[in-house]
Amino acid sequence: MSKRSWRHTYDSDSDSDSDSDSDSDSDSDIVLILGIETATEQVSVAIGGHEGVLGLFEVCRGRRHAEILTPAIQFLVQQADIELSEIGVVAVDVGPGLFTGMRVGLASGKALAQALKVPMIGMSSLDLLAFPLRHSDRTIAAVIDARRGEVFYCLYRPVPGGVQRVTEPRCGSVDELVAEVVARRDDLLCVGDGALRHREQIEAELRCDFAEQFLSRPSAAPLVQLAHAKALREEWVNPWEIHALYLRAPDAQINWSTRASAVPGAGLS
Amino acid sequence: MTTDPSGVSTSVDQSTLILGIETSCDETAAALVMGGHDVVSSVVSTQIDLHARYGGVVPEIASRAHLDTLNPVVARAIVEAGIAESRIDAVACTVGPGLIGALLVGVAAAKSFALAWDVPFVAVNHHEAHLYSAFLEDPNLQFPLVVMLVSGGHTMLIEMRGHGDYRLLGRTVDDAAGEAFDKVARFLGLGYPGGPAMDREAKRGDPTAIAFPRAMLHEGLDFSFSGLKTAVMNYVRKHPDVSSQDVAASFQQAVVDVLVAKARRAAREVGATGLVLGGGVAANSLLRDRFLLACQEDGLRGFLPSLAMCTDNAAMIAAAGWYRLRSDGPSGLDTGASPNLRLFD
Ligand SMILES: [Zn+2]
Numbered sequence: 001m002s003k004r005s006w007r008h009t010y011d012s013d014s015d016s017d018s019d020s021d022s023d024s025d026s027d028s029d030i031v032l033i034l035g036i037e038t039a040t041e042q043v044s045v046a047i048g049g050h051e052g053v054l055g056l057f058e059v060c061r062g063r064r065h066a067e068i069l070t071p072a073i074q075f076l077v078q079q080a081d082i083e084l085s086e087i088g089v090v091a092v093d094v095g096p097g098l099f100t101g102m103r104v105g106l107a108s109g110k111a112l113a114q115a116l117k118v119p120m121i122g123m124s125s126l127d128l129l130a131f132p133l134r135h136s137d138r139t140i141a142a143v144i145d146a147r148r149g150e151v152f153y154c155l156y157r158p159v160p161g162g163v164q165r166v167t168e169p170r171c172g173s174v175d176e177l178v179a180e181v182v183a184r185r186d187d188l189l190c191v192g193d194g195a196l197r198h199r200e201q202i203e204a205e206l207r208c209d210f211a212e213q214f215l216s217r218p219s220a221a222p223l224v225q226l227a228h229a230k231a232l233r234e235e236w237v238n239p240w241e242i243h244a245l246y247l248r249a250p251d252a253q254i255n256w257s258t259r260a261s262a263v264p265g266a267g268l269s
Numbered sequence: 270m271t272t273d274p275s276g277v278s279t280s281v282d283q284s285t286l287i288l289g290i291e292t293s294c295d296e297t298a299a300a301l302v303m304g305g306h307d308v309v310s311s312v313v314s315t316q317i318d319l320h321a322r323y324g325g326v327v328p329e330i331a332s333r334a335h336l337d338t339l340n341p342v343v344a345r346a347i348v349e350a351g352i353a354e355s356r357i358d359a360v361a362c363t364v365g366p367g368l369i370g371a372l373l374v375g376v377a378a379a380k381s382f383a384l385a386w387d388v389p390f391v392a393v394n395h396h397e398a399h400l401y402s403a404f405l406e407d408p409n410l411q412f413p414l415v416v417m418l419v420s421g422g423h424t425m426l427i428e429m430r431g432h433g434d435y436r437l438l439g440r441t442v443d444d445a446a447g448e449a450f451d452k453v454a455r456f457l458g459l460g461y462p463g464g465p466a467m468d469r470e471a472k473r474g475d476p477t478a479i480a481f482p483r484a485m486l487h488e489g490l491d492f493s494f495s496g497l498k499t500a501v502m503n504y505v506r507k508h509p510d511v512s513s514q515d516v517a518a519s520f521q522q523a524v525v526d527v528l529v530a531k532a533r534r535a536a537r538e539v540g541a542t543g544l545v546l547g548g549g550v551a552a553n554s555l556l557r558d559r560f561l562l563a564c565q566e567d568g569l570r571g572f573l574p575s576l577a578m579c580t581d582n583a584a585m586i587a588a589a590g591w592y593r594l595r596s597d598g599p600s601g602l603d604t605g606a607s608p609n610l611r612l613f614d
Contacts, residue, residue, distance in 0.1 A: 070380040111378035115385030250329035
């Protein structure tokens, strides 16, 4: 069991009380990052560090996040020939996305970080969608399907080495997204499953292009890449401080009769 | 306990320390239990306040709260145990039945703890765990036992012939007993949750004031509470000036009469050595008194888990997990949540 503590994960002092026999002076500045991403229908896990992405697992069928995720982490770690105890940071996609699946990744990541006694880095799914398009010269709209005719979206502009938010992430109708872009008069590059789902409407109203289909889901590969940069600056938190970015309040107006029939055990334990 | 390279446990014994995790409804709970019965620590964080204004558990609110609460609850269970977490031999977690989103938070976290600590993961049926709450305080209960499980979701009489060997003797054909408590409490304006409110109100009323029906009292081992609920509502509509304390006391008496009569009959029919009460309704004070009295009269060993162990907790999950690990070995890391998981085929 690793005895590394939150703030001293990478200095050589703490390495001396770690059980891990792979630790050495030359390794002390290496940050291995486990990235977990489950905000859309995809389950994505990656391991990476200063060498870039060392391993990536992605499946986007069946919406069986909980069933797939833990074996995927185990498999990836084994195949990449890494001990879990070598992981120095757990990075997670905090959303927005589909609530239930997104929580599977968050709950897994938080438990792993707590058990391994390592810090965490949280990234937004929208940032992960926009980042791979940083070489574009247009405004980037990251758009995730929020169901019920709504989308989670955020606008970005490319900057050297990455992208920069020009709006705050929000949940709204496609009309609202269109209105926001029209007001800015920008040419647009759209990415995300929400953009593809509402492609006809967006195309009809905006001068825009759409990113490749394979970029339409956030991936753990850019997650570990972005998290690595943050880890070098020690911009991490403990698992307690990682919170989901829902952008939509719970549907609390549920009447008793629907709930009582749909929910076994609601009420008394 | 030792683990061979394939991850299969080779021995489960009195020193096996299990972390239990429970997130199936509105309690976030973690506990450390040794040997299947020795509760080293048990932490329960209830969400009742979050749901009270809605008059019931709101699934999305429950899931969000579990995600924010589970890590500190697990940390506290470990700290309160005063045991190094490297001594934990397995992680057991409720996989069903319950609210899907709520269950998934616990299952995902539990599997990750197991993976990170390199110990077995054990999937636990929430209802089976309620059966095992009795063993937390007395691991030497003799079979066959009759267990009456009364909660907001279920009212069941179960014959326990051995560990993992159950037979359903009877169950409710409509409302669960706890559901009837909640509905009548809301009808009387007693607030949420209904069980404790009704218990308090009934203490100040006359249980013989109103003769509510005791459905199916003399037939078989099944239950029905929907007619009783309707009878209460009709009575109050016809007698708007009736004391709600008398209504609560008479209603509670009718429920308890039926529950206790059926439990006694079940014990007689299967020749049980003892009767066990479990589930959230087992916290009802009248039911507890009458249950013990009946056991005394019938010469049965009566077993009532403490109040904390009747309601949802993680110690019972760890206890059931110990028996499951011993009989079936670890569960796969590809286990998901089963919101409609059953105890019987
Ligand atoms: Zn329960």
